[in-house]
Amino acid sequence: MDEKKNRSLLRALKRMWDRGGEKKAAKKAKKQEQKAPGTRPREFGRALFWVLLGSIVLLSLGTYLGQRGEAPKASEEQKIEVNKATSPESVAYATDFLTNYFTFTASDDGWKNRAERLSLFLAKGLDTQAGLVTDKIQTNSSVKKIEVKDVQETGKQQAFITLKVQADMSRVWTIMKDVEVQVGPKKVKKKVPEQKKEAKLLTQYMVVPVAYKDGSFGIYDLPKVTNIARQTTLEAEKKASQYGTYDDSADDIHAFLMTFFRSYASDEPDKLAYLVKPGVHIAGLQGLMQFKEITSTEVRKGDNQAIYTWVTVTFQDPGTGVILGTNYQLTLEKGSKGARFVVTGMNEL
Numbered sequence: 001m002d003e004k005k006n007r008s009l010l011r012a013l014k015r016m017w018d019r020g021g022e023k024k025a026a027k028k029a030k031k032q033e034q035k036a037p038g039t040r041p042r043e044f045g046r047a048l049f050w051v052l053l054g055s056i057v058l059l060s061l062g063t064y065l066g067q068r069g070e071a072p073k074a075s076e077e078q079k080i081e082v083n084k085a086t087s088p089e090s091v092a093y094a095t096d097f098l099t100n101y102f103t104f105t106a107s108d109d110g111w112k113n114r115a116e117r118l119s120l121f122l123a124k125g126l127d128t129q130a131g132l133v134t135d136k137i138q139t140n141s142s143v144k145k146i147e148v149k150d151v152q153e154t155g156k157q158q159a160f161i162t163l164k165v166q167a168d169m170s171r172v173w174t175i176m177k178d179v180e181v182q183v184g185p186k187k188v189k190k191k192v193p194e195q196k197k198e199a200k201l202l203t204q205y206m207v208v209p210v211a212y213k214d215g216s217f218g219i220y221d222l223p224k225v226t227n228i229a230r231q232t233t234l235e236a237e238k239k240a241s242q243y244g245t246y247d248d249s250a251d252d253i254h255a256f257l258m259t260f261f262r263s264y265a266s267d268e269p270d271k272l273a274y275l276v277k278p279g280v281h282i283a284g285l286q287g288l289m290q291f292k293e294i295t296s297t298e299v300r301k302g303d304n305q306a307i308y309t310w311v312t313v314t315f316q317d318p319g320t321g322v323i324l325g326t327n328y329q330l331t332l333e334k335g336s337k338g339a340r341f342v343v344t345g346m347n348e349l
Contacts, residue, residue: 084212085159086151093217094161094208095146097121101130101223102143102167102202110140121219123211131222131325133314139171139322141202149205149228157212162226165206169320170199202320205288224326225315227285243300243308250299253309253332256341257294260330261313265291277333277342289315292323307332307341308349 084090100117104110115128122130143165150162177194180187205228209221256275263272264284272284292314300308309332314325331345 083153083157083159085157085210085217086153090159090210090212090217091148091151091161093121094163094210095148097208097219098146098163098165098206098223099143101132101206102141102165104137105140106134106137106171123218123220126219126222127325130219133323133325136321136323139169139198139200139320141167141169143167144201154209158220159210161208161210162228163206163208164228165202165204167202167204168199169202169322170197172197200320202317202322204317222326225285225289225324227283227288243302246299246301246307250297253299253307253341254294254297256332257297257309257311257330260343261294261311261328262291265289265315275341275343277344280344282343282346285315287318289324290318292316295325302331305333306344307334 097118100114100121103117104114111129111134118130119128122128145164145166147164148161149164150160152160152162154160175194175196178189178191181190205226207224207226209219209223211218211220260275263275264282266287267284268286269284272282276282294311294313296312298310300310302308309330311328311330312325313328314323316323329347329349330343331348332341333344334341
């Protein structure tokens with residue numbers, strides 16, 4: 001009897017235990033269901049954060065590597081764009097050239113020495129004395145001061161460097177002078193040598209055409225006299241042979257060029273403008289130099305009935321008598337039959 005009661009009691013306790021476990025499991029499942037709606041957004045947010053962080057890292061790394069890859073190319077492009085003819089080294093080169101240009105002794109040996117010094121600067125084919133007419137000079141020259149006034153880029157690795165030069169021009173010569181000398185009791189006239197000296201200061205503005213090629217500088221054209229207030233520069237260099245031949249007579253062209261360069265050397269701008277096409281501005285020397293002569297002229301047929309001329313002209317400094325030769329390119333045009341020539345461009349080709 002007692003054994004049956006014990007068994008019944010055990011069964012009842014087991015049922016109660018089982019029910020308690022079921023309730024506990026149900027309660028735990030219910031809690032998990034209640035937590036699920038908040039857990040999913042948090043897990044999604046964490047995943048999104050790591051995705052964004054990884055994207056930022058990859059983007060930064062790609063930008064950094066791209067900049068490193070483009071840096072040499074940018075540096076190379078910048079290096080190509082630099083015009084060495086406008087650099088401080090080029091200015092120093094032009095200054096050194098003019099120092100040798102205006103340093104000479106008026107003698108056969110002096111001119112020979114000058115030509116040797118200038119040969120280190122001048123391009124092949126240029127005058128060995130760089131345009132200076134030596135057979136008329138009786139003075140010696142030494143440079144006193146050179147100042148840089150302007151540097152203008154004229155083309156690929158080419159530039160015009162304008163310098164102000166001051167040079168002492170001196171001359172020493174001997175004359176025979178009559179003097180009275182005592183010979184015994186009498187005074188007699190006798191010729192004795194007497195040394196004379198003359199010195200003048202030359203001030204000139206010069207345009208030096210400098211080019212840079214294969215690691216070295218050079219003077220690619222003759223230096224040009226200019227007026228610093230309104231200087232003329234060459235924009236580009238082209239040879240006359242690139243243009244068609246001029247078959248008509250050039251006598252009237254030569255006569256016009258003589259008239260133009262006389263005016264270019266001495267006249268004021270309003271008088272010079274009469275020989276120039278309206279709207280075109282050309283600054284003359286306004287008395288800085290005196291026109292001497294045209295030593296050579298080449299005429300070619302241009303576009304739209306234009307006439308291209310290349311002229312070598314000599315000018316003389318009125319103070320010292322020094323004669324300089326230089327080159328100019330003029331573009332001319334002529335109106336209807338019988339119309340006069342006018343200059344439409346200078347040093348443009």
